[in-house]
Amino acid sequence: MIVENIPLEKIELDERNPRIAHTLEPIESGARQDFIALSLGQSSPEDEDRHAGTTYTALKASIRQNLGVISPIIVSPRDNGTYLVIEGNTRVAIYRELAEENSPGDWSKIPAIVQPLTEKAEHAIRLQAHLVGIRPWRPYAKAKYLHDLYVNQKLSITEILDFCGGIARKREIEQYIDAFRDMHAHYMPLVVNGAADYTRFSSFVELQKKPGLKQAIARAGFTLDDFAKWVDDGKIAMQENVRYLDRILANPDAKREFLAHDTREAMKILEQPSSNAIMSGASLEQLSKALAAKVRGLNWPEVQSMIANPEGTTSQALLDCLDEVRNLVKQIQPDSDV
Amino acid sequence: MSESYLHKRLVAAVVQEISIRVSSGGLLFVDGAHDLSNGRPPTLGFVRPDVFARGSKEVIIGEAKTAGDIDNGHTYEQLQIYFNYLAHEQRGELWLSVPYDAAGLGHRVCRQVRRTAGCESVSFVVIGWMFGRIAFSRSFLG
Numbered sequence: 270m271i272v273e274n275i276p277l278e279k280i281e282l283d284e285r286n287p288r289i290a291h292t293l294e295p296i297e298s299g300a301r302q303d304f305i306a307l308s309l310g311q312s313s314p315e316d317e318d319r320h321a322g323t324t325y326t327a328l329k330a331s332i333r334q335n336l337g338v339i340s341p342i343i344v345s346p347r348d349n350g351t352y353l354v355i356e357g358n359t360r361v362a363i364y365r366e367l368a369e370e371n372s373p374g375d376w377s378k379i380p381a382i383v384q385p386l387t388e389k390a391e392h393a394i395r396l397q398a399h400l401v402g403i404r405p406w407r408p409y410a411k412a413k414y415l416h417d418l419y420v421n422q423k424l425s426i427t428e429i430l431d432f433c434g435g436i437a438r439k440r441e442i443e444q445y446i447d448a449f450r451d452m453h454a455h456y457m458p459l460v461v462n463g464a465a466d467y468t469r470f471s472s473f474v475e476l477q478k479k480p481g482l483k484q485a486i487a488r489a490g491f492t493l494d495d496f497a498k499w500v501d502d503g504k505i506a507m508q509e510n511v512r513y514l515d516r517i518l519a520n521p522d523a524k525r526e527f528l529a530h531d532t533r534e535a536m537k538i539l540e541q542p543s544s545n546a547i548m549s550g551a552s553l554e555q556l557s558k559a560l561a562a563k564v565r566g567l568n569w570p571e572v573q574s575m576i577a578n579p580e581g582t583t584s585q586a587l588l589d590c591l592d593e594v595r596n597l598v599k600q601i602q603p604d605s606d607v
Numbered sequence: 608m609s610e611s612y613l614h615k616r617l618v619a620a621v622v623q624e625i626s627i628r629v630s631s632g633g634l635l636f637v638d639g640a641h642d643l644s645n646g647r648p649p650t651l652g653f654v655r656p657d658v659f660a661r662g663s664k665e666v667i668i669g670e671a672k673t674a675g676d677i678d679n680g681h682t683y684e685q686l687q688i689y690f691n692y693l694a695h696e697q698r699g700e701l702w703l704s705v706p707y708d709a710a711g712l713g714h715r716v717c718r719q720v721r722r723t724a725g726c727e728s729v730s731f732v733v734i735g736w737m738f739g740r741i742a743f744s745r746s747f748l749g
Contacts, residue, residue, distance in 0.1 A: 464715075503715065
């Protein structure tokens with residue numbers, strides 16, 4: 270394997286870089302090289318949270334400090350004499366920035382492994398580099414790439430797994446591909462003015478994870494379009510709550526709270542102990558006092574309703590209760606005239 | 608770009624955009640040192656927006672958020688206060704300045720808070736920014 274120093278002006282950044290491919294879609298092809306560099310330089314929420322040496326800024330500082338990269342990039346030669354970056358787009362972007370900033374050091378050339386590659390080999394390198402890389406892709410970007418390999422490049426799941434070098438699981442890849450498909454079919458049409466919230470992708474992954482969940486949504490009379498609307502409206506308060514949707518939709522009270530508010534309110538209903546459980550745990554004294562307070566608190570329309578419907582469940586329950594209480598009181602106070 | 612530096616750039620970028628809107632006869636207030644500022648923005652409830660502008664026809668509240676700071680309880684409370692304030696103006700607008708990749712997230716949060724607050728009459732703009740050798744932005748109306 271030979272490492273060459275390739276002039277930066279001969280290097281093209283990869284427009285199919287999975288990390289930023291979704292942001293390039295609305296950009297005209299002529300402007301994409303500038304846009305790729307700009308996009309690679311932005312910090313991601315994961316980078317902001319990590320506070321570790323994996324951010325673009327940290328990588329740039331490291332390269333500046335070391336006056337160059339430690340690991341060569343991988344490029345594939347093109348017929349027009351240029352080289353397409355297969356792995357190392359961020360490092361090339363950093364070299365260009367350091368050159369423009371006149372930072373001490375020679376940033377005109379970058380160490381690269383030049384390797385004529387088939388398209389399949391390019392995919393293998395990308396997957397191996399970024400599924401275990403120091404800056405792993407965001408879930409949506411990963412899913413977009415896997416979906417493209419499976420649907421457009423016609424690779425089988427087994428072939429994709431082989432590219433990943435055994436570090437991925439078949440089920441995870443299938444879930445990501447299905448989640449991407451569902452998100453595009455049902456959520457993207459809802460997106461207003463192109464402002465897609467890619468952080469919602471996890472909701473669609475959770476949808477795939479739980480067996481029978483899609484069927485439960487259908488049984489409740491809803492569709493995946495409805496699910497996408499719930500995601501877009503913020504009704505799925507925490508994305509992992511998707512896994513409880515079957516229980517929520519099966520419980521009338523929880524379902525009502527979910528449709529009126531969100532999963533957080535619905536879960537409060539599901540997490541409440543049932544009224545039967547509460548009642549059977551109460552003492553006779555507590556129940557007696559509660560019943561007396563309830564009867565004293567009845568308003569006239571409620572009483573009228575029972576008078577009008579003596580065969581109704583509430584009236585019959587009261588009459589049954591009266592019989593039981595009367596029998597007990599006669600034993601407590603034999604001389605009473607209840 | 609460290610988080611606070613990114614926040615400052617997002618504020619500076621939205622100030623520039625808002626100043627164009629309220630240029631003739633308008634007043635602009637920025638939280639922090641800025642050449643175009645007439646002073647600190649007013650406190651609304653218990654929060655002070657990054658930018659407050661009053662033009663001849665509109666009132667604009669501008670807020671900058673980094674990606675990790677959009678979807679949390681504090682931001683929801685802030686935005687609700689802003690929407691409620693702007694709902695009482697004849698023409699109130701909320702401008703949210705965020706990193707480009709977080710524009711969709713910002714848009715969803717704004718829609719959600721606006722709906723919850725019952726302030727559907729208030730319009731908002733989410734501006735997604737990328738900073739580097741050149742600055743690139745895209746606006747998403749709401």
